[in-house]
Amino acid sequence: MQLMMIVVVLAATVAVAVTKFITASNASKEAFKTVNLLKTLTVNTLIYGERGTGKKTLAKYIVPNASVIDASSFEELLTAIESSNEIIITNIDSSPNIQRVFQAIKNKKIRVIATCASTNIGEMYDDIFSVKLDLPPLSKRMEDVEALIDIYLEEIKEIVRDDVKFNKSNFIPDVSDNSISLKKQIFSYSFLENITVNELMHLIENYLEDKIGTNNDYRNNLYLYEVPLIRAGLKKFKSQLQLADKLGLNRNTLRKKISENSEYGL
Structure with missing residues (x-):
């Protein structure tokens, strides 16, 4: 008898960095308990959410020894299903023939952890996946974003050097992707x-x-020097008059340069 459909919607969930789950927020800690429960259950799970939310790494945490196949590699995926007991299928909503994939899964009775970007999935998915996990974007998990920043900085220090400077006070995280x-x-x-x-x-x-x-190359490329100089000066001195004085320029000359380079946000 097929398991009753379980839909687990997470208000905020596990942020993933390389091989680590980030549980900085209370909601993420609760989500991690759910993920650990899935490791003990032999049920098919669908993980959906935007790209970059950690779907694949979360899937690999649940079934660490499973092969990872993208659904767009149709023949490779069918072969993997026939030769495996468990599998991770990424981007399953991009499959060129999802009906045949689902039929192969049913015939083999293989355990599947799949990922997809869309929440607008058809009812046919309900026959395959007993558990669904919704991974919200990082914009809804800002506590986890702070932890991710620290992890990425550690990566940078390993690659470059330990004394890398990073001013968090002026840093606004870009979580658009x-x-x-x-x-x-x-x-x-x-x-x-x-x-x-x-x-x-x-x-x-x-x-x-x-x-x-x-x-005209010299004149045409002066903006590469002038624009950042004027930007930095305006940010520091807050006044065109003061900046003109510091640069030793006539105020009208500075205004002209700002006008000429207005396309660069001056």
């Missing part, structure tokens, strides 16, 4: 916070190498 955007932002932010003069010049040199070759 969940852990994907957050990790990218932290690595970029750390690089910019710790960049040396020579590294900065080398970066600009590489950028300009393929963009120069005309008689």
Whole structure:
């Protein structure tokens, strides 16, 4: 007899970083208890949510020895189902023939942990998955985001050096793409916070190498120096008048430069 459908909707759940579950919030701690319960049950589970919320890592935690196959690799997936006792299927909603996949699962009676991005799934999923887990975006788990930041910073220190500077007071986490955007932002932010003069010049040199070759290159690329200088000055001095004085420029000259570079947010 098929198990009654269990829908577990988590207000906030486990944030995942590489191989760790983050349980900084009370809701995540409760969710982790549910996940540990699933490790002891031989039921099929569907984990859905936006990308970067930790669906695949959560699935691997439940069945650590299972093969991981993306549903878009149709023939590979069918072969894996026939030769395995348990399997992780990622992006199952992207399968080119979901009916055949489900039939193969039923025939083999294999245990499946699957992930998908959409919550708008058909009733056919109910016949396969007894448990559903909804992973909310990181924007609803800001306590977990703080813990993730610390984990990513530790990664950076291992790759670069232990004395990497990172000013959290001016840092606004980008969780628009969940852990994907957050990790990218932290690595970029750390690089910019710790960049040396020579590294900065080398970066600009590489950028300009393929963009120069005309008689107006010097003038056309001055904005690369002027825009960040004016931005930094306005942020520091809060006044065009004071900035013009500090830069040794006529106020009208500064206004002209700001106007010429308005497309860059000045």
